[in-house]
Amino acid sequence: MGEVRRLVIAARLEEVRDACDFVVEAAEAAQLDERAVYHCQMAVDEALTNVIEHGYAYQGDGSQIEVTCHTDLNRFVITITDNGPAFNPLEHESPNPAQELEEREPGGWGIYFIRKLTDDVAYQRVGDKNRLILYKNLPTAIQIGGPDEGGEDLFPTRMVNGDVIIYPAGRLDSNTSPMLEQTLKSQLEQGHYWMFVDMAAVEYIASSGLKVLVAIWRRAQERGGNVFLSGLQPRIVEIFEMVGFDMLFEIFPDLDAARAARSQQD
Structure with a gap:
């Protein structure tokens, strides 16, 4: 077994970013490629958010979660340990991505992503602690032996020739998604039912971010509008395709293409 790296965080959503980093x-030290590193990051984000939300019900300020990483033979191993009530997330049924899009609930995708983004996952109850173990295979060539406040600032909005355009950037995770939701809901409340979300600067999206986009899309649809997405990076497109949301949203390579498509619908 390789060197064990260890981090302990408070059971608060604000700490999840540090654990992901x-x-x-x-x-990266284990020489996983960029795509595999991204998968590990997202799986840990989902796992920690799940523990904080469901294990501690957002009341875990006095509790801690331990995250360790090491390499073991041909795998990169991430272990997440908490002292919340006994809970095996692997016993709960994941959402069905083949379900009709209109019938899907936006939530409940955390464990689905964890299973899809890792090569194996296991749960153990050790004493009074939950232990979730995530495995990611190492490339064959290197297998070894032995938040800020202020949603408007984070998500600037422009009105261009009558089109409402929102420009999220960075991470859409459990810390920033509520601010994105506030920004989008504000536009709906102002009667702007057709919106463009230019995601060219978004580097990372978790299920919480997807949940917000789906919820706003549904509200816009109910009012005869729509939400157009543009500029998604390949890693973000992969996540949308993983859950079939690429069939739910109208997605365009860039903002100009999205606006052109909208103009043709008038």
């Missing part, structure tokens, strides 16, 4: 550093 820790895992990224460890995965």
Whole structure:
């Protein structure tokens, strides 16, 4: 077994970003490629958010979660340990991505993503602790032996020739998604039912971000509008395709293409 890296965080959503950065550093040190590193980051984000939301019900300020990373033979291993109530997420049925899009619930995708983004996942109850273990295979060539406040600032909005355009950037995770939701809901409340979300600067999206986009899309549809997405990076497109949301949203390579398509619908 390789060197064990260890991080302990408070059971708060604000701490999840630090844990993700820790895992990224460890995965890069294990020589995982960029795509695999991204998968590890997202799986850990989903796992920690799940623990904080469901295990501690957002009341875990006095509790801690331990995250360790190491390499073991041909795998990169991430172990997440918490002292919340016994809970095996693998026993719960994941959402069905083949279900009709209109019938899908936007939530409940965390464990689905964890299973899809890792090569194996296991749960153990050790004493009074939950232990979730995530495995990502190492490339064959290197297998080894032995938040800020202020949603408007984060998500600037412009009105261009009558089109409402929102420009999210960086990470759409459990910390920033509520601010994105606030920004989009504000536009709906102002009667702007057709919106463009230019995601060219979005580097990362978790299920919380997807949940917000789907919820706003549904509200816009109910009012005869729509939400157009543009500029998605390949890694973001992969996540949308993984859950079939590429069939739900109208997605365009860039903002100009999205606006041109909208103009043709008038």
